[in-house]
Amino acid sequence: MREIFEAELQQLGDGLVDMSRLVESAIGRAGTALLEADHQLAQDVIASDHEIDRLERELDERCVHLLAQQAPVATDLRIVITALRISATLERMGDLARHVAEVARGRYPGQAVAPAARDTFVRMHDAAVHVAGRTTELLQTRDVHLAAEVEKDDDALDALHQETFAAMLAPGWTGTPQETIDVTLLGRYYERFGDHAVSVARRITFLVTGDFDSEHAPSHRAEV
Amino acid sequence: MREIFEAELQQLGDGLVDMSRLVESAIGRAGTALLEADHQLAQDVIASDHEIDRLERELDERCVHLLAQQAPVATDLRIVITALRISATLERMGDLARHVAEVARGRYPGQAVAPAARDTFVRMHDAAVHVAGRTTELLQTRDVHLAAEVEKDDDALDALHQETFAAMLAPGWTGTPQETIDVTLLGRYYERFGDHAVSVARRITFLVTGDFDSEHAPSHRAEV
Numbered sequence: 001m002r003e004i005f006e007a008e009l010q011q012l013g014d015g016l017v018d019m020s021r022l023v024e025s026a027i028g029r030a031g032t033a034l035l036e037a038d039h040q041l042a043q044d045v046i047a048s049d050h051e052i053d054r055l056e057r058e059l060d061e062r063c064v065h066l067l068a069q070q071a072p073v074a075t076d077l078r079i080v081i082t083a084l085r086i087s088a089t090l091e092r093m094g095d096l097a098r099h100v101a102e103v104a105r106g107r108y109p110g111q112a113v114a115p116a117a118r119d120t121f122v123r124m125h126d127a128a129v130h131v132a133g134r135t136t137e138l139l140q141t142r143d144v145h146l147a148a149e150v151e152k153d154d155d156a157l158d159a160l161h162q163e164t165f166a167a168m169l170a171p172g173w174t175g176t177p178q179e180t181i182d183v184t185l186l187g188r189y190y191e192r193f194g195d196h197a198v199s200v201a202r203r204i205t206f207l208v209t210g211d212f213d214s215e216h217a218p219s220h221r222a223e224v
Numbered sequence: 225m226r227e228i229f230e231a232e233l234q235q236l237g238d239g240l241v242d243m244s245r246l247v248e249s250a251i252g253r254a255g256t257a258l259l260e261a262d263h264q265l266a267q268d269v270i271a272s273d274h275e276i277d278r279l280e281r282e283l284d285e286r287c288v289h290l291l292a293q294q295a296p297v298a299t300d301l302r303i304v305i306t307a308l309r310i311s312a313t314l315e316r317m318g319d320l321a322r323h324v325a326e327v328a329r330g331r332y333p334g335q336a337v338a339p340a341a342r343d344t345f346v347r348m349h350d351a352a353v354h355v356a357g358r359t360t361e362l363l364q365t366r367d368v369h370l371a372a373e374v375e376k377d378d379d380a381l382d383a384l385h386q387e388t389f390a391a392m393l394a395p396g397w398t399g400t401p402q403e404t405i406d407v408t409l410l411g412r413y414y415e416r417f418g419d420h421a422v423s424v425a426r427r428i429t430f431l432v433t434g435d436f437d438s439e440h441a442p443s444h445r446a447e448v
Contacts, residue, residue: 064305071295081288084305088312168401177392177404184408 005070008062012083015059017139019090020200022052024132026097027193031125034104034186035118037111045101052094059087075210082203086139089196089203093132096193103182103189112186114179116172120163124190127156131197138201144208150201157194161187229294236290236307239283241363243314244424246276248356250321251417255349258328258410259342261335269325276318283311299434306427310363313420313427317356320417327406336410338403340396344387348414351380355421362425368432374425381418385411 026045033042063084066072072080103112113121131153138146164187167173168180175183205211250269257266287308290296296304327336337345355377362370388411391397392404399407429435 064301067291067305068297068301073292077288077292081291081308084308085312088309165405168405173401175401177397177399180401180404181389181392181408184405185412188409188412 005066005072005076008066008070009076009079012059012062012066012080013139015055015062016083016086016090017136019052019055019059019087019094020132020136020139022048022055023090023093023097024129024136026052026094027100027132028129030097030100030104031121031128033101034112035122035125037104037108039105039108042101042105042108046098046105049094049098052091056087056091060084063087079207082207086200086203089199093193093196096189096196099189100186103186107178107182112179112182114175114183116170116175117164117167117179117183120160120167121186121190124157124160124187127153127160128190128193131157131194135197135200138204142204142208144205147201147205150197154194154198157190161191229290229296229300232286232290232294233300233303236283236286236304237363239279239286240307240310240314241360243276243279243283243311243318244356244360244363246272246279247314247317247321248353248360250276250318251324251356252353254321254324254328255345255352257325258336259346259349261328261332263329263332266325266329266332270322270329273318273322276315280311280315284308287311303431306431310424310427313423317417317420320413320420323413324410327410331402331406336403336406338399338407340394340399341388341391341403341407344384344391345410345414348381348384348411351377351384352414352417355381355418359421359424362428366428366432368429371425371429374421378418378422381414385415 026048029041030045032038033045063080066080067077070076106112111118131150134146134150134153137143138150164183168175168183173180250272253265254269256262257269287304290304291301294300330336335342355374358370358374358377361367362374388407392399392407397404
């Protein structure tokens with residue numbers, strides 16, 4: 001019985017890694033589509049989001065099945081509940097990547113990002129790809145040191161998010177209303193992407209260390 | 225055993241109603257704070273968000289306890305899992321109300337909403353208060369006819385959200401970059417608030433009818 005349960009837990013973990021890999025790919029391609037005004041790439045990201053949604057549903061069903069069949073308690077139960085929550089978070093990260101791609105597609109053949117904010121978004125793209133990669137690695141290795149890296153990447157994303165506001169509020173800002181709207185929304189999508197990665201990192205830390213407080217640590221960030 | 229379980233399920237339901245009432249109060253006060261530039265009211269909404277967070281944690285712990293003690297299966301298990309998900313959604317709705325209040329507070333003593341968008345936000349406020357009230361009622365009564373009302377309110381919010389973009393992109397838009405940023409973010413907060421209400425409504429419908437598809441029905445809305 002225990003062996004079956006362990007094997008099923010392992011499968012849950014593998015499922016989360018698979019989801020995270022797809023999210024990593026989606027945010028990377030979405031950022032490239034955005035910065036290079038690549039319509040086809042944007043389209044691909046949008047079209048492939050349903051695959052992340054499908055994995056989430058599969059994983060959730062597996063969790064419910066596991067709860068019903070094995071009636072886990074204590075730590076085992078918390079692992080399954082945490083897997084449910086992480087899958088929901090990864091699914092939202094996929095949605096955010098899709099939103100970035102949707103903005104890119106909506107402005108094609110133009111550039112969504114105003115020239116004065118471009119450099120900031122180049123760095124947001126890098127930070128987001130990095131944080132997504134770290135998240136996958138953390139899910140794979142459960143090395144809680146990586147959680148600190150994820151928090152650092154998220155701090156970088158938050159600082160870049162503030163930079164977008166500073167750019168738009170500077171006297172020299174010549175963006176059109178459409179550009180101001182796009183920079184505002186894109187900045188928010190990237191910022192939320194980082195927040196969600198931190199949420200995953202904290203949940204993994206909680207599973208590994210059993211430190212429940214770390215999961216519920218108040219965030220200095222807006223949580224939507 | 226069954227009676228204890230039923231009583232505990234009832235408690236879970238009551239907990240969700242309590243959360244939803246707080247969310248309803250928060251979005252109502254946040255909108256008033258926004259439209260009347262009421263600093264104290266904004267402050268109150270922001271300060272009281274932790275109460276919603278506390279209820280969420282309590283409710284989640286009760287769910288985990290229930291799973292561990294009673295090992296429910298089939299429908300009972302799905303009810304508990306759904307309660308977990310609804311509490312997470314209500315918590316995010318509370319965050320969104322707080323974000324509206326934060327924008328109001330940030331612009332005080334000024335008005336965050338540009339004059340050209342004010343009428344739209346008056347109606348968004350009304351629709352959001354309405355959808356929040358319906359959500360509480362739905363959680364209380366499990367009358368699935370109310371779910372259709374929630375979807376309708378959300379459609380209204382989506383249409384108003386589009387109106388904010390139309391206003392900002394009209395040739396006559398004279399908003400400052402700060403106003404464009406605020407209208408963009410506020411519009412997004414209200415739109416997301418409606419999406420989350422729909423998510424709650426679908427989950428309740430799923431519990432009452434057992435129609436799993438309704439819970440996972442693809443939304444025409446952006447899900448972040």
